[in-house]
Amino acid sequence: xxxxxxxxxxxxxxxxxxxxxxxxxxxxxxxxxxxxxxxxxxxxxxxxxxxxxxxxxxxxxxxxxxxxxxxxxxxxxxxxxxxxxxxxxxxxxxxxxxxxxxxxxxxxxxxxxxxxxxxxxxxxxxxxxxxxxxxxxxxxxxxxxxxxxxxxxxxxxxxxxxxxxxxxxxxxxxxxxxxxxxxxxxxxxxxxxxxxxxxx
Numbered sequence: 001x002x003x004x005x006x007x008x009x010x011x012x013x014x015x016x017x018x019x020x021x022x023x024x025x026x027x028x029x030x031x032x033x034x035x036x037x038x039x040x041x042x043x044x045x046x047x048x049x050x051x052x053x054x055x056x057x058x059x060x061x062x063x064x065x066x067x068x069x070x071x072x073x074x075x076x077x078x079x080x081x082x083x084x085x086x087x088x089x090x091x092x093x094x095x096x097x098x099x100x101x102x103x104x105x106x107x108x109x110x111x112x113x114x115x116x117x118x119x120x121x122x123x124x125x126x127x128x129x130x131x132x133x134x135x136x137x138x139x140x141x142x143x144x145x146x147x148x149x150x151x152x153x154x155x156x157x158x159x160x161x162x163x164x165x166x167x168x169x170x171x172x173x174x175x176x177x178x179x180x181x182x183x184x185x186x187x188x189x190x191x192x193x194x195x196x197x198x199x200x
Contacts, residue, residue: 003171003172003175004104004107004171004175007100007103007104007175007179008058008065008100008104009064009065009068010068010096010100011096011097011099011100011101011104012041012042012059012065012068012069012072013041013068013069013071013072013075014072014093014096014097014100015037015040015041015072015093015094015097015101015130016037016038016040016041016068016069016070016071016072016073016076017037017072017073017075017076017083017093018037018040018093018094018097018131018134019033019036019037019038019039019040019041019072019130019134020033020034020036020037020072020073020076020077021076021083021093022036022040022134022135022138022140023036023037023137023138030073030077033073033076033077034073036134036137036138037069037072037073037076038069038073039130039133039134039137040130040131040133040134041059041065041068041069041072041130042057042058042059042065042069042130043129043130043132043133043134044101044105044125044126044127044128044129044130044131045057045058045059045101045104045105045108045126045130046058046059047125047126047129048105048108048109048122048125048126049108051122051125052108052109052112052114052122054108054112058108091190094131094143095182095183095186095187096183097127097130097131098127098128098131098150098153098154098182098186099127099157099179099180099182099183099186100179101123101126101127101130102123102124102126102127102154102157102158102161102178102179102182103123103157103158103161103175103178103179103182104123104126105119105122105123105124105125105126105127105158106119106120106122106123106158106161106162106178107175108122108126109122109123110165116162116166119158119162120155120158120159120162121155121158123154123155123157123158123161124151124154124155124158127151127154127182128143128144128150128151128154131143131144131150132144147195147196147198148189148190148195149185149186149189149194149195149196150186152185152196153181153182153185153186153189154182156181156182156185157178157179157181157182157185158178160177160178160181161174161175161178164177164178
């Protein structure tokens with residue numbers, strides 16, 4: 001199993017946890033949490049694959065993605081006390097998820113021969129759209145439209161990945177460095193309550 005595949009399964013797992021935790025806090029049943037976890041995990045990647053005309057969709061072509069989603073949902077339900085002891089658990093899993101999926105989205109787009117600028121946008125879409133769907137389903141303002149630094153962190157990581165790729169940095173190191181930038185920006189922005197300037 002190469003690093004990209006391992007990270008893609010891990011990203012699917014943690015996004016499923018974030019989706020299941022979001023609905024679980026509203027006291028919905030296992031099916032409701034499972035559905036939200038599933039949509040959160042596959043939403044961004046599915047949208048990316050549709051826009052890039054890539055078939056089969058990633059989770060349809062590989063059963064292990066479904067297993068990762070089920071594992072994330074069950075983890076959220078079987079170990080709620082452990083997860084609740086982690087500081088800002090929901091934020092943690094969401095941040096890990098966007099770090100994984102941004103880089104993986106860029107990789108997928110590049111592998112299909114699109115221009116680097118489009119690949120960066122596809123990386124951002126892959127990362128944020130699952131969370132947008134999750135927030136919509138749970139009747140929350142989508143995180144994309146709040147003051148938090150979210151999509152911009154993903155875009156920064158995607159651009160860094162492309163720059164390092166241009167200079168031929170070894171692929172696995174590039175992936176780890178770019179993901180680390182996304183996660184770091186998000187963590188620092190939340191800690192110091194940083195946000196982008198408002199329009200008007």
